[in-house]
Each structure stands twice: as structure tokens, then as C-alpha cells.
Amino acid sequence: MFKPAIQQTWVLVTMAVLAVVLFYSASAIQVEHVAGDYDLKIKAAERMTHAMTILKNVRMAEAVFIDDVNDPNHTGLIGRQSSFITTDEGDLDSKISVLDPNVAAMMVQLLRQAGAQSGDTIAITMTGSMPGANLAVYCAIEELKLVPIIMSSLGASQWGANDENFTWLDMEKTLLDSGIISFHSSGASIGGGSDIGRRLSPLGRDLIQQAITRNNIPELEGVDLEDAIQLRMAFFASHLPLSHYKAYINVGGGAAALGSRLTDRLIPAGLTTRMDFDQFPTDGTLVQFGQKRVPILHVLNIREFFNLFGYPYAAVPPPAIGSSELYASTRYSKTATAVALILIMGMVVGVGIKSKRMIRHHLQEHEPDSYV
Known part of the structure; x- marks a missing residue:
């Protein structure tokens, strides 16, 4: 039975695995943001x-x-x-x-x-x-x-x-x-x-x-x-x-x-x-x-x-100078997140385009099961 790429199990599994890998890869990449002044x-x-x-x-x-x-x-x-x-x-x-x-x-x-x-x-x-x-x-x-x-x-x-x-x-x-x-x-x-x-x-x-x-x-x-x-x-x-x-x-x-x-x-x-x-x-x-x-x-x-600063109240001892978010904070990498998002979207769009071409080609051949 004919199935376009978007309906094929191995394609869906591969897409899911790649999406998970990209998500965790982007999450793992963090950068230190130095505060102003x-x-x-x-x-x-x-x-x-x-x-x-x-x-x-x-x-x-x-x-x-x-x-x-x-x-x-x-x-x-x-x-x-x-x-x-x-x-x-x-x-x-x-x-x-x-x-x-x-x-x-x-x-x-x-x-x-x-x-x-x-x-x-x-x-x-x-x-x-x-x-x-x-x-x-x-x-x-x-x-x-x-x-x-x-x-x-x-x-x-x-x-x-x-x-x-x-x-x-x-x-x-x-x-x-x-x-x-x-x-x-x-x-x-x-x-x-x-x-x-x-x-x-x-x-x-x-x-x-x-x-x-x-x-x-x-x-x-x-x-x-x-x-x-x-x-x-x-x-x-x-x-x-x-x-x-x-x-x-x-x-x-x-x-x-x-x-x-x-x-x-x-x-x-x-x-x-x-x-x-x-x-x-x-x-x-x-x-x-x-x-x-x-x-x-x-x-x-x-x-x-x-x-206002997310700073501990009445801390004993107080945080060391330079160690709190007043000075620097760790954030997710915007670049890594953007790359992961682009790759996932590109994968989805690519599979969609491939499926559309497969359906069109199959319809042109007038196979009976093309409507399944």
C-alpha cells in the first residue's frame, strides 16, 4: 500500500529521535552572560x-x-x-x-x-x-x-x-x-x-x-x-x-x-x-x-x-563578590536554540515537501490505492 514519507513509521521515528537529540543538545549548551557594569x-x-x-x-x-x-x-x-x-x-x-x-x-x-x-x-x-x-x-x-x-x-x-x-x-x-x-x-x-x-x-x-x-x-x-x-x-x-x-x-x-x-x-x-x-x-x-x-x-x-535581584535575604554567610546574578548569569545559548529550531523546522518542511511530491507522482500514475 502506498504511503507518503510523512506516514511512514521509520520516517516519523527518525524525525522524533532527531528532534529529541537537537532539543537536548541545545539545552546542554549554555553561555555565561556578564551583567552590565x-x-x-x-x-x-x-x-x-x-x-x-x-x-x-x-x-x-x-x-x-x-x-x-x-x-x-x-x-x-x-x-x-x-x-x-x-x-x-x-x-x-x-x-x-x-x-x-x-x-x-x-x-x-x-x-x-x-x-x-x-x-x-x-x-x-x-x-x-x-x-x-x-x-x-x-x-x-x-x-x-x-x-x-x-x-x-x-x-x-x-x-x-x-x-x-x-x-x-x-x-x-x-x-x-x-x-x-x-x-x-x-x-x-x-x-x-x-x-x-x-x-x-x-x-x-x-x-x-x-x-x-x-x-x-x-x-x-x-x-x-x-x-x-x-x-x-x-x-x-x-x-x-x-x-x-x-x-x-x-x-x-x-x-x-x-x-x-x-x-x-x-x-x-x-x-x-x-x-x-x-x-x-x-x-x-x-x-x-x-x-x-x-x-x-x-x-x-x-x-x-x-x-528585585533574586538575592538571598539575611544570608549567612553572604555570597562571595562576583558570584551572584548581580554580576553574571548562565543562560541557554540563543544561537544553539535557533540552530536547533531551524533544523527541526527544516526537517518537517523537507519531509512535507517530499511527501507532497510522492503523492502527486503517485496520483499521476492512477494507481487505485493512491486514495488510501
């Missing part, structure tokens, strides 16, 4: 490693005890549960997570996505709550050669930079003197509730003001939250028109930055370039920069932030 990310992470080592050595020289449980990576930079300058409850896992040099590579990536180039000016607000995230931002800025205008609030939540004698500004000064960074905060405030130290004792507020004074940073001292926000906006505008900043970075949950906790729930972690900030019910510095269409880099809600 690989060298800058490595340098930023290495700079942060050096910065953390210098700060740890300072702590060790002061005989500060490292808690193996609360500081499992032995950074020496996890703060205390309580102190005179502790403003709020804090998430220990978040503090552990950002004390990781790879976070500096994340900042490089996000700033590049925001369009930042060498020489661009960026606005920064930060608190003492997450010194690891602050360090990461600083190290990324150094490698990208950006010009930062920084407003720091010294109050810190639990486990942050809440040692009265080693505040965030003291850490900053140590790194400046060591040559790790070439800039420092342009202004500072007490922080805490309403950015005026609410929930702190008079002694706590006085200790923060002493830290601001000993580090020679101008203090922005508002009378309430609204005044603190206005002072910040005037502070940033005095350096550059707000719309001319290339990006705005907020690290932590500073009251004047967010305006209210509602902002934290509305603004996603990471980079935001498109959002209708005009409809926001609050007007902290973050929202006001957003209204000027300045890209917003929001570093809070660290678990969500890490999920």
Missing part, C-alpha cells in the same frame, strides 16, 4: 568590603563585643537593641542583610538604570538605621563618580548605628579620613519622630547634637515635621534646582523623607521612574522630588528590595 560593581563591592573592615577595626579597638547570634557575619556593625539615640523598633534581619558588600553592586545597577553618569548630581536622605545600606550607596557613588548632596538624620532604629559614641556621622568621618570616601553629609538633623527627636529623651537628643557638632556638619533644626520638610527642600534647592538632580535616593524611614508611613506603603522598594506623585496625600522630600519627575531610589523594606 560588571567592573564597576566589583569595585564598588570591594570598596564596601574595605570600608566595613576599617569600621570593624575601629570597633574592635574600642573592645566592642560581637554577638555571634545577632551579628552572625561578624561585621562588628550591628548596633544595640537599645540606646539613648534609638528611635524605633528595627528589623534585625534587614540590618544583617544590608551589611553585605554585594549591596553596593545593587546600588550601581539601580543608579545606572536611573541614567546616572559621571559628574551627575544626586540628592540623598538617609538615617542611621541601616549603616550597611548607607555604605553601599556611598561606595556606588564613588565608583560612578557622582556628586552627592547628602542630608543625614542621626537617630537610628534598633540594631542600627545607635551607639552614641559611634553614630553614622562618626562612621562617615572615619571613612573620609581613611580615604575610602571623598565626600560627607552636607547637613544633618536629629531624626526620630517628626525629625525633631520625638520619642527620644532630652539626653538622647543632646547626644545626637553633640555628634553633629563634633563632626562639623551643619544642623537643620526644624520645629515640627512640616518645618523639617521645608528646610530639607530649601537645603537641596540651595545646591541645585530640584528638577536638575539626576536621582533622589532615600535610605531608611526618615520622617521628613517619607512625610508619613503611608508613603512607605505606596512607594515600592528599588527604582521608581514612573508614578503619579501629584496624587499623593503626603509631601515628604521623596514625594516632592517625585513630583519634579526625578527618578526615586527607595531603600527600605529590604526583603522586597532583595527580591
Whole structure:
């Protein structure tokens, strides 16, 4: 009985076997895809490693005890549960997570996505709550050669930079003197509730003001939250028109930055370039920069932030520099996949054409079984 090639068992089996072989061959061929700004990310992470080592050595020289449980990576930079300058409850896992040099590579990536180039000016607000995230931002800025205008609030939540004698500004000064960074905060405030130290004792507020004074940073001292926000906006505008900043970075949950906790729930972690900030019910510095269409880099809600990069949260130990998908990833070869697809399609089309010719030839011979 006549059968065209497409109906012949041996042809179908051969096609199936070849298709399976090509599929598995293409799957087995993988290539390493190097992420953008690989060298800058490595340098930023290495700079942060050096910065953390210098700060740890300072702590060790002061005989500060490292808690193996609360500081499992032995950074020496996890703060205390309580102190005179502790403003709020804090998430220990978040503090552990950002004390990781790879976070500096994340900042490089996000700033590049925001369009930042060498020489661009960026606005920064930060608190003492997450010194690891602050360090990461600083190290990324150094490698990208950006010009930062920084407003720091010294109050810190639990486990942050809440040692009265080693505040965030003291850490900053140590790194400046060591040559790790070439800039420092342009202004500072007490922080805490309403950015005026609410929930702190008079002694706590006085200790923060002493830290601001000993580090020679101008203090922005508002009378309430609204005044603190206005002072910040005037502070940033005095350096550059707000719309001319290339990006705005907020690290932590500073009251004047967010305006209210509602902002934290509305603004996603990471980079935001498109959002209708005009409809926001609050007007902290973050929202006001957003209204000027300045890209917003929001570093809070660290678990969500890490999920943007598929990066492990509160890792012990953290991945080695250069080993995660921040730097490179293994992908299927597009070339091998395309070749396999072309060969399979070519095989199917070829057998189809061959079958059509066989049927036509057989019909021309008028054999009775040609209609089977």
C-alpha cells in the first residue's frame, strides 16, 4: 500500500529521535552572560568590603563585643537593641542583610538604570538605621563618580548605628579620613519622630547634637515635621534646582523623607521612574522630588528590595563578590536554540515537501490505492 514519507513509521521515528537529540543538545549548551557594569560593581563591592573592615577595626579597638547570634557575619556593625539615640523598633534581619558588600553592586545597577553618569548630581536622605545600606550607596557613588548632596538624620532604629559614641556621622568621618570616601553629609538633623527627636529623651537628643557638632556638619533644626520638610527642600534647592538632580535616593524611614508611613506603603522598594506623585496625600522630600519627575531610589523594606535581584535575604554567610546574578548569569545559548529550531523546522518542511511530491507522482500514475 502506498504511503507518503510523512506516514511512514521509520520516517516519523527518525524525525522524533532527531528532534529529541537537537532539543537536548541545545539545552546542554549554555553561555555565561556578564551583567552590565560588571567592573564597576566589583569595585564598588570591594570598596564596601574595605570600608566595613576599617569600621570593624575601629570597633574592635574600642573592645566592642560581637554577638555571634545577632551579628552572625561578624561585621562588628550591628548596633544595640537599645540606646539613648534609638528611635524605633528595627528589623534585625534587614540590618544583617544590608551589611553585605554585594549591596553596593545593587546600588550601581539601580543608579545606572536611573541614567546616572559621571559628574551627575544626586540628592540623598538617609538615617542611621541601616549603616550597611548607607555604605553601599556611598561606595556606588564613588565608583560612578557622582556628586552627592547628602542630608543625614542621626537617630537610628534598633540594631542600627545607635551607639552614641559611634553614630553614622562618626562612621562617615572615619571613612573620609581613611580615604575610602571623598565626600560627607552636607547637613544633618536629629531624626526620630517628626525629625525633631520625638520619642527620644532630652539626653538622647543632646547626644545626637553633640555628634553633629563634633563632626562639623551643619544642623537643620526644624520645629515640627512640616518645618523639617521645608528646610530639607530649601537645603537641596540651595545646591541645585530640584528638577536638575539626576536621582533622589532615600535610605531608611526618615520622617521628613517619607512625610508619613503611608508613603512607605505606596512607594515600592528599588527604582521608581514612573508614578503619579501629584496624587499623593503626603509631601515628604521623596514625594516632592517625585513630583519634579526625578527618578526615586527607595531603600527600605529590604526583603522586597532583595527580591528585585533574586538575592538571598539575611544570608549567612553572604555570597562571595562576583558570584551572584548581580554580576553574571548562565543562560541557554540563543544561537544553539535557533540552530536547533531551524533544523527541526527544516526537517518537517523537507519531509512535507517530499511527501507532497510522492503523492502527486503517485496520483499521476492512477494507481487505485493512491486514495488510501
